[in-house]
Amino acid sequence: MKTSRMSVKELLQSEDCGKEVEVKGWVRTKRGNKQVNFIALNDGSTINNIQVVVDMEKVAEEVMKKVTTGAAVHVEGLLVESTGSGQAREIQAKEVIVMGEADPEKFPIQPKKHSLEFLREVAHLRFRT
Known part of the structure; x- marks a missing residue:
């Protein structure tokens, strides 16, 4: 069956x-362990994220190390009803391709509150707060 590219909103x-x-979208957050990772993905079509469930046996560890907050990724997988709370749908990933990395040292866009002093020094992050 041919896959169809869809927006997060769709x-x-x-x-x-x-x-x-x-x-395709940008990683908002990533969490998980050695068996499974969870990626909150957003493409700007809605304020809500879609959860991507990554079985670490299906995706290389080297690829997942590049998946950081702000990275651009392409995900192919199966759209399923979510078993977790907070979302109705999620994607069980079969393939994750990192299209653009976001080095946390150069682009510190972690999902946390930044001090006003920090935002004065890193002006390009102001609009994200």
């Missing part, structure tokens, strides 16, 4: 669970 509203999909 995926969150979709009733086509069990369908192969692909989505």
